[in-house]
Amino acid sequence: MTLSDAVSTRISLRSYLPDPISPQQVCQLDKAIAQYNRQAGLHIQLICNRPDPFSSLTKSYGMLTGVRNYLVFAGPESDPDLAEKCGYYGELIILTATAMGLGTCWVGGTYDRRSCLCHLSEGEKLVCVAAIGHTPEERSGREKLIRRIAQRSSKSVAELASGLSHAPSWFMSGITAVQRAPSARNLQPYRFVKKRDNSVQVHLTETNSFSSVDLGIAKLHFELGAHGGVWSWGDGGTFHKAAEEKSCGAVIWRGTPAQHQYLLARHNGGHWSFPKGHVESGETEIQTAAREIWEETGLQTEIDTKFRQVVTYYPKPGVIKDVIFFIASPTGGSEHAQEAEIADLGWFSFEEARPLVTFATDEEVLLAAEAYLTQQE
Numbered sequence: 024m025t026l027s028d029a030v031s032t033r034i035s036l037r038s039y040l041p042d043p044i045s046p047q048q049v050c051q052l053d054k055a056i057a058q059y060n061r062q063a064g065l066h067i068q069l070i071c072n073r074p075d076p077f078s079s080l081t082k083s084y085g086m087l088t089g090v091r092n093y094l095v096f097a098g099p100e101s102d103p104d105l106a107e108k109c110g111y112y113g114e115l116i117i118l119t120a121t122a123m124g125l126g127t128c129w130v131g132g133t134y135d136r137r138s139c140l141c142h143l144s145e146g147e148k149l150v151c152v153a154a155i156g157h158t159p160e161e162r163s164g165r166e167k168l169i170r171r172i173a174q175r176s177s178k179s180v181a182e183l184a185s186g187l188s189h190a191p192s193w194f195m196s197g198i199t200a201v202q203r204a205p206s207a208r209n210l211q212p213y214r215f216v217k218k219r220d221n222s223v224q225v226h227l228t229e230t231n232s233f234s235s236v237d238l239g240i241a242k243l244h245f246e247l248g249a250h251g252g253v254w255s256w257g258d259g260g261t262f263h264k265a266a267e268e269k270s271c272g273a274v275i276w277r278g279t280p281a282q283h284q285y286l287l288a289r290h291n292g293g294h295w296s297f298p299k300g301h302v303e304s305g306e307t308e309i310q311t312a313a314r315e316i317w318e319e320t321g322l323q324t325e326i327d328t329k330f331r332q333v334v335t336y337y338p339k340p341g342v343i344k345d346v347i348f349f350i351a352s353p354t355g356g357s358e359h360a361q362e363a364e365i366a367d368l369g370w371f372s373f374e375e376a377r378p379l380v381t382f383a384t385d386e387e388v389l390l391a392a393e394a395y396l397t398q399q400e
């Protein structure tokens with residue numbers, strides 16, 4: 024599931040099961056959190072098996088039950104955009120957790136703030152938290168009732184946006200994703216304006232304790248719906264649509280579905296990933312994948328297109344890239360790393376490969392490949 028898919032499926036969930044988040048899932052979330060903290064200078068943390076902020080007997084902590092794990096959204100109090108960054112990067116983590124099958128709920132007020140302060144360093148400010156964990160497959164009657172009480176429907180496109188005549192399709196997709204953005208008390212206190220030069224500006228329509236968090240969440244949703252672009256921070260911030268690029272590659276495996284290894288490539292930038300590269304003009308996705316595998320690893324492969332995973336990221340400011348991964352197994356050639364791009368190649372078991380792949384998005388692809396092969400046992 025991509026983050027854009029997670030936009031469509033995420034809802035706030037308020038009843039949690041006692042089952043712990045698995046160590047592998049914790050590791051995967053921590054990888055994403057570390058990446059975003061580095062990028063944004065935040066101090067977001069995943070706290071597991073600590074129900075204290077939600078378990079006070081003396082106070083009624085809203086409608087959340089069984090919360091044992093939570094995300095702390097915090098960062099330097101000197102950062103004027105702290106709350107908005109927590110919204111933007113926090114929602115990236117929430118959507119990552121949704122894609123992993125975990126339930127989440129942003130929490131601004133209904134928790135014991137004091138018992139979270141121990142996670143902060145000097146000069147840091149706590150913005151808010153989010154509950155995270157396993158939730159029942161079937162929503163309970165209570166959960167349904169809470170949704171009826173707490174929820175009102177999202178704002179309409181006309182309430183959320185202006186400049187709609189002659190708006191490009193990416194703008195409309197962006198607004199549709201904003202309709203699905205969570206916000207404190209479901210206020211969605213913002214309005215997006217498409218400008219004549221096709222840039223987009225967003226303004227807060229009211230300010231309250233969490234409107235900047237809501238703004239950061241909405242900016243992220245717009246960006247995902249519009250398929251990439253760059254926002255400037257702040258009320259009145261501007262969005263410029265990114266140029267789109269596409270690469271194709273494959274998760275290469277050998278052995279049997281029951282016992283197998285994966286081929287990982289250490290790229291010259293230092294990160295471990297799968298072989299992949301740019302689509303050249305006139306090529307199909309499969310032709311690109313086969314050519315790139317051949318160039319980067321020296322292997323001929325049989326590509327299975329029933330497995331197709333898409334990873335999206337920004338290789339540089341103003342450019343968004345979709346990488347299509349198939350699954351493939353070697354049929355010939357002789358293995359050697361392409362010097363210009365690949366520093367090292369290696370075969371690894373799933374258990375060895377999982378912590379080695381550098382990016383959380385690639386780890387998702389590896390997990391999907393492992394599930395795909397295991398199903399064929």
Ligand SMILES: Cc1cc2nc3c(=O)[nH]c(=O)nc-3n(C[C@H](O)[C@H](O)[C@H](O)COP(=O)(O)O)c2cc1C
Nearest residue numbers: 034035129130131132133205206207208209233236
């Ligand atoms: C910053 C923020 C704070 C929130 N605080 C709470 C809260 O304290 N308690 C709660 O039950 N829900 C809280 N929510 C969840 C909203 O009520 C929910 O996102 C909104 O009603 C939309 O529903 P959805 O998330 O299911 O789409 C919060 C959401 C945000 C973004």
